[in-house]
Amino acid sequence: MAIVKTIYKRLLQSYGPQLWWPAETEFEVMVGAVLTQHTSWTNVEKSITSLNKKNALHIEAIMQMPETELSTLIRPSGFHRVKAKTLISLATLIHEQYDGSVEKLKKLPSNKKRIILLGVKGIGPETADDILLYALNEPCFVIDEYTKRIFKRVGKTPNNGSYNSWQKMLDKEFKGSLNEMREYHALLVVLGKNHCKSDPNCTGCPLVDICVYGSSHMSAS
Ligand code: SF4
Structure with a gap:
């Protein structure tokens, strides 16, 4: 079985379905995808809670909100000024060109x-693919740092390191349903947080016997 498929099966068996993305609406998924750039989900949750308290987690509210106010509400997510501009542009685009309808x-x-x-x-490509996968129902691979780190260590890398090359390489071996693609991304994140950290903890990793890095380090210890 191709390794990309094997990894999916192993991770699903070990961690079970993750049922991502944690959000009430598709627009909230989009907001979360922008806010999670370069920060942890805990910080995103703080911003989402502030937006919710202001009843501002919808297209019109974001579009009409003064940039400085939005920026203050999402401050916990970092890069808040840039992210506020992005959210306003995204909401404005959906409002003006698609009648405010994510559908x-x-x-x-x-x-x-x-x-x-x-x-x-x-x-950028990673945020766009998060949105495509979890808000706009497009099955695709999201190439984030966890994905690259895990596949590099397992021993599966594309010819060049571009986003598109990574995506093409994984696409070639695994064409999952929308649900499977959503699960795959979530499961890689779980593996990256539990075992395949910057300093990997290979003991007990569900991929250890098929991972180049894991196999060599476990046999050396
Ligand atoms: S065996 Fe180690 S290096 Fe390989 S995927 Fe698991 S944690 Fe990462």
Whole structure:
């Protein structure tokens, strides 16, 4: 079995379904995807709670909110000024071009949706793919630091390190359903947090026998 498929099966068996993304609405997923850039989810939760208290977790509220006020509310997530601009641009785009309807955006062809998201200043490929996968129902691989770190250590890397090369390499071996792709990303994050940290803890890792790094380090110890 191709290793990308094997890893999915192992992780699912070990950790069970993760049922991501933790959010009430698709727009909230989008907000979370922007806020989680370069910060932990705990910090995102603080910002989401502040936005919720202000009843501001919807397109019109974000679009109309003064940038300084939004920036203050999302301060716990870091880079709050930049992220406030991004959120306002995203909300404005959906409001003005898609009648404020995430559903309308969802119905566009996959490529078009990705191009539209990447056109918003502050949204790069990883954030766009988070949004595509968890808010706009597009099965795709999100290439984040956990994904790269785990596959590098396992011994599976693309010819060059670009985002697209990573995505193509993984796509080639695993074409999962929307649910499977959502689970795969979540499971890699769980593995990255539990075992495959910057300083990896390979003992008990569900991939240890198929991982180049893990096998060599465990046999050496
Ligand atoms: S065996 Fe070690 S290096 Fe390999 S995936 Fe697991 S934690 Fe990471």
